[in-house]
Amino acid sequence: MADMLQNGGESGLTGRKDSHSPEVERLQRENEDLRQRYAESVQYIRSKINQLLTVMGTAPLxxxxxDDRTLIELDPIGIISGSFSQVLEHLHETNEQxxxxxxxxxxxxxxxxxGILVIDRSMKVVAYNAKLKDQFFPERDVSEGFACHDMICNLSSPLHECPFLQVFETGKSVRQMRWKLxxxxFDVVGAPIANLGxxxxxVIVYMDITERVLAEEALRKSEERYRDLFENANDLVQSIGPDGSFQYVNRAWMETMGYGPEELSSLTIFDVLYPGCSECSSEFKDIVFGDKEGRIETRFFTKDRREIIVEGNxxxxxxxxxxxGARGIFRDITERKKAEEILASERERLAVTLRSIGDGVITTDTAGRITLMNKMGEDLxxxxxEEAVGSAITDVFRIISERTRTCCENPVEKVLKDGNVTELMSNTxxxxxxxxxxxxxxxxxxxxxxxxxxxxTVLVFRDITERRKMEEQLMNAEKIDSLGVxxxxxxxxxxxxxxxIMGNIDLALLSSGRGGEIQENLERAEKAALRARDLTTQLLTFSRGGAPIRKTASITELIRDSADFALRxxxxxAQFIFPDDLWKAVIDEGQISQVVNNLVLNAAQAMPQGGTVRISAHNIEVPSARAGELKPGRYVRITVSDEGTGIPHEHLKRIFEPYFTTKIKGSGLGLATSYSIVRSHEGSIEVESDVGRGTTIRVYLPASLSQKGKGDLDVLPVCPPGSGRVLLxxxxxxxxxxxxxxLQRLGYxxxxxxxxxxxxxxxxxxxxxGRRFDAVIMDLTIPGGIGGREAMELLRGIDPSVRGIVSSGYSSDAVMANYRQYGxxxxLAKPYRKDELAAVLQEVLSGGAA
Amino acid sequence: MQNIEIDIRGQVCPSTLLFALKEINAHNGELRDKSVILSFLTDNRDAVVTIPESASNMGYAVSVTKREGYYVIEVRKD
Structure with missing residues (x-):
């Protein structure tokens, strides 16, 4: 349309330039107006395109x-719109995302x-999650705008040292550990939210670590408890590494072993083991390196090289x-070991004592079963x-009453019953x-x-069979002793x-003159008195144990008399054989008479059916070379032989023991007394016996060196009249x-x-x-006054040359036996005959006995 | 995946951008279903900034590779 407006307008309007009709003019004006408006529209579009391009981030057109046509054809607005719609779509997607x-x-x-909390710069709550609410304010809802120190810390204003203030200052996160709120x-982390620089x-995150802290706390306490246990344990606790080094030991270990903590690092288990104990070391090596575990007893050496014995696991x-490594817990048992050793040695000592004790010992349990019996117990x-242990005491220890022959109550059972010590009756x-x-x-x-x-219980018993016999013998001996006294x-x-009596008979005989009935009567009375004297001699010999009063005497008559008396x-x-030149012996006649009497009596008793007792005496000289029991010198040997039953070999050694007898009514004193008498005469006695053939006993008695006064002692020479002064x-x-x-009759x-x-x-x-006494005859015993012994001493003080003669009826007295020692x-043994008195006085006054 | 190469060398901004956007818009669906990658060849240094910025605002991934005397701007959907 813009092209059309430009091109069409020029060609159309120039063709009709000369005719300025109002219409043309109107049209020209209108064209001009349209052209103006087009230019404005294009300008508008360009400005909008530029605006859009600027929004898209690029330079304006x-x-x-x-040119305008290309611009319109390119349709930048359409392109940019399409792009916008994609931008929007993308934003929408992004938004969704x-x-x-x-x-x-x-x-x-x-x-x-x-818990998560978001706060703004003024520490006001921006957001928080449910967990945070649970953690800090479960009971209420907190609206945004509340301060965190109010909600969390319960403070009206933030702490000066609040870590989150630093976050705003430094822009860095902060971490607060184990914060108690x-x-x-809580472990708390605060992280900054950065926005446009x-x-x-x-954002603050609160992690609740209470459970963990409590668990840690509990663990720490538990560890402390265990450490406390280990440290305060009296046992030695140790932990050893595989090389034997110590990783841990407790206080008791260090105290016992004497090492300080600083020494442990250089110490190994082998240092504390006894160096000489190779098996100890290998035992530990077994434990540390091998498979052996469990209970162990060994020795440790302390720092000061003291040995201790330990037991442990x-x-x-x-x-x-x-x-x-290895853990070990040990206990020092040194003291216990010592005690055990002492106990063991004590036990051994007791066992030895028990074994060697002379009494039988049996112990039982409370059921009366035998638990122990010693050697003597076995013997008895x-x-x-082995047989006895475990058996009932009543089976092993069977007792009856000696008198009634019935069973006694077993003492063990009695003790178990009443708990008192029981002594058994002696007749068990x-x-x-x-x-x-x-x-x-x-x-x-x-x-x-x-x-x-x-x-x-413990039962102690002894065999008193022998003791009973001894007691009986002792009683007998005491009886004999008292009889003797x-x-x-x-x-x-x-x-x-x-x-x-004898003195007066002698005197009467002197007065009566020779021959006649009176003399016969007196002589018979004298004989009877002599018999009576023999009797008292026997009595005295029986009662004495003293030294013999020895005199030189012929023994043939003594032997004859004693033997005849015994065989009566x-x-x-009896059959006697005595050589004519038999030496005299130095003897106590009474005592030797008793010896012969005993020997002959025994010989006769050995022949209950009767027989011949052969008695002989011989001179024997013992050379010094043969000196054994006997001193070298001259002896008279008396031999007494029988044809009797003989003495068994086992009895031979014992026949001289006091109270040893095989005879039912024997005292056991006969041979013992004989032995004692012969020994006190410095002689000896020998026995030779064949069972069934007879016994021979030989007695050696010292012979007198001076053979003066041959002839019988009993036949006294007729004394010449004496003279001198005698004090009696x-x-x-x-x-x-x-x-x-x-004495007067004898001329004194x-x-x-x-x-x-x-x-x-x-x-x-x-x-x-000046009228000195020639002899003083003194009785030994003066009741209540000075006796012979003391008087002799005093007399010697006055006159050293005094001649004293001691006289007594106690011929066994030591003074009588050893009168010379007493001066x-x-x-002069009482009773004495006139002739004996005369002989003694004659000897003394002639100076022979002095 | 098809790589469509668009040579816009010799053009300067903003027309390079507009051409690029026009191509992106034209291949919008293919780009979104990831069947196509668009590679723009440009010798305009400004376009190395403007095209990637606009494409990324539109939700595309963009990479720029320098070649001898020009750049390759690769636009795709991730």
């Missing part, structure tokens, strides 16, 4: 670029497991199938410990396994534990009386009178004294008068 994205974000915002813990707000530590019951008989009976005594005591509960006392008094009334007879001391008036008369001048004091006075007086010149 240049006027020369497109944004909406979806927004929805997505909103969903995430709402579904997020953590409203009683719960400036920070318009902050070891466990290997694995991670991912790989061995990382006949049960072995134990029947052993093989039926042998043993007389026993025993006691049973309860065994109690620390709470005093009875946990068993009695006999000794009687014999003393008797001797004094006999002395008077038996159906055996005796408390018995009758002795003083009789002996005084005897006599003075009498009743005690030591009077003796001393008279001796002093005589000495001062006496001779001894």
């Amino acid at each position: 240049r006027p020369e670029e497109l 944004l909406k979806a994205a927004n929805n997505e974000i909103q969903a995430i915002f709402d579904a997020a497991g953590m 409203k009683g719960r813990y 400036e920070i318009s707000g902050i 070891i466990n290997a530590v694995f991670e991912g199938g790989k061995r990382l 019951t006949g049960w072995s410990q 008989v134990l029947i052993t396994k093989d039926g042998t009976e043993r007389l026993i005594s025993d006691s049973v005591a309860p065994i109690r534990d620390r709470q005093s509960r009875i946990i068993g 009695l006999a000794g006392g009687i014999a003393h008094d008797f001797n004094n009386l006999l002395n008077a 009334g038996s159906n055996s007879r 001391m005796d408390d018995e008036d009758i002795i003083r009178q009789t002996t005084g008369l005897m 001048e006599v003075e009498l004294a009743a005690d030591g004091r009077e003796t001393l006075d008279k001796y002093k007086e005589a000495l001062s008068n 006496f010149a001779a001894v």
Whole structure:
């Protein structure tokens, strides 16, 4: 249309240029107007196109670029409109996408497991999600415009140090860990929202970590508790690496081992093991590197090289199938071990003690079952410990009453019943396994534990069969002893009386003259008195245990008399063999008589059917080369042989033991006394016996070196009349009178004294008068006064050359046996005959005995 | 995918843009269903700015590759 307006207008209007008709003019004007309006329209279009091009971001059209026709044909508006519609379409799509994205974000915002808060620059709430509401204000809704410090922190204004203020300042995110808000813990992150180069707000995310914190707290507490447990444990806790180095040890470990924490890094398990204990080390290597685990007892060496014994458990530590080391918990049991060792040695000691104890010991449990029996228990019951343990006490320890032969109540059962210590009656008989009976005594005591509960019994018993026998023998011996004392006392008094009787008979015989009936009567009385003297001698010998009063004597008559006396009334007879030149022996006649008596009596008793007892005596010289029991020198050997039953070999050694006897009524003292007498004579006694053929006993007695005064002691020579002054001391008036008369008849001048004091006075007086006594005869015992022994001492003080003769009915007294030691010149045993008195005085006055 | 090459070398702005937009509009449907890529060859340096800006506003992906004496502006729908 623009072309048409331009071209058509020019050609049309120029053709009719000369005729300016009004119509033409109108048309010209109209054309001009249209042309004007077209140009305006094109201008408008161009300006709109330029406007659109500018919107599209490009340069406006240049006027020369497109002519109006091309412009219209190109249709830029149409093109740009088409492009706009695509731009719009694209925007629309983008919008849709944004909406979806927004929805997505909103969903995430709402579904997020953590609280999200968006605030603006003035810290006002822009948005928040449901979780945040749950976390901080579940009870109410908060409208936008509220301040976050009001909602979250419960503060009227933000804190000066509020971390989110920094976000606005720095533009960087902040992270706040373990922030405690409203009683719960949060990890909080604030991130800036940048908008057109400036920070318009902050997104704050609150992650509730309360559960985690509490769990951590609980874990920490639990760990603390365990650490506390380990650290305060008294046991030694250690953790070892695969190379044996220590990874952890507790306080008790360090205290016990003496190492400080700083020393542990250079220490290995092998350093604390005893270096000499190779198996300890390998044992630990087994544990650390091998498969061995479990309970272990070993030794550790402390820093100061002290050895301790430990017991504990070891466990290997694995991670991912790989061995990382070993854990161990140990306990120091050194003290316990020591105690165990002491206990074991104590137990051993007790066991040895129990085994070697001389009594039978049995222990039982509370059911009366045997738990232990010692060696002596085995011997006495006949049960072995193996058989007895577990058996009932009543089976093993079977007892009956000795008197009634009935069962007694078992003492163990009694103790278990009443809990008291029980002593058994002494007349209890134990029947052993093989039926042998043993007389026993025993006691049973309860065994109690620390709470005093009875946990068993202990039975102690012993065989008293032998003891009973000993007791009986002892009783017998005591009886004999008391009889002896009695006999000794009687014999003393008797001797004094006999002395008077015999002295007076002697005196009467002197007065009566030879021949005639009176002399016969007196001689018979004298014989009877002599028999009585023998009897008292026997009594005294029986009662004495003292030293012999030895004299040189011929023993043939002594042997004959004693043997005949012993065989009197038996159906055996004696046969004597004595050589003519038999030496005299130095003996106590009474004692040796008793020895012969015993030997002959035994010989006769060994031949119940009767037989011959052969008795002989010989001279024996013992050379120094043969000195054994006997000293070298000369001896008289008396041999007594029988044809009797003989002595069994096992008895031979015991026949001299006191109270050993095989005879039903024997005292067991005969041979013992004989042995003692022979030994006290410095002799010896030998036995030789064949069972069934007889016994021979040989007694060696020392022979007298001087064989002076051969002939029998009993046959005294007729004494020449004596002369001299004799002082006689005796408390018995009758002795003083009789002996005084005897002395006068023997030709002596006599003075009498009743005690030591009077003796001393008279001796002093005589000495001062020049009428010294030639001999003083003193009784040994003066009741209530100075006796012979003391008087002799005093007399020697006055006159050292005094000649004293001691006299006593107690011939067993030590002074009588060893009179010389006490200063006496001779001894005179009561009762004595005139002749004996004369002989002793003669010997003393002649100086022979001095 | 068809690559239609449109040579608009020798033209200057804004007509280069208008030509490009006209072609884009013409191939609107094919571009959208991703059957066509349009490659404009231009020696006008301004067009390297204007065409990509307009095409991206319309929702297209645009890449510019410099060649010897001209540029290739590739328009496609992603």
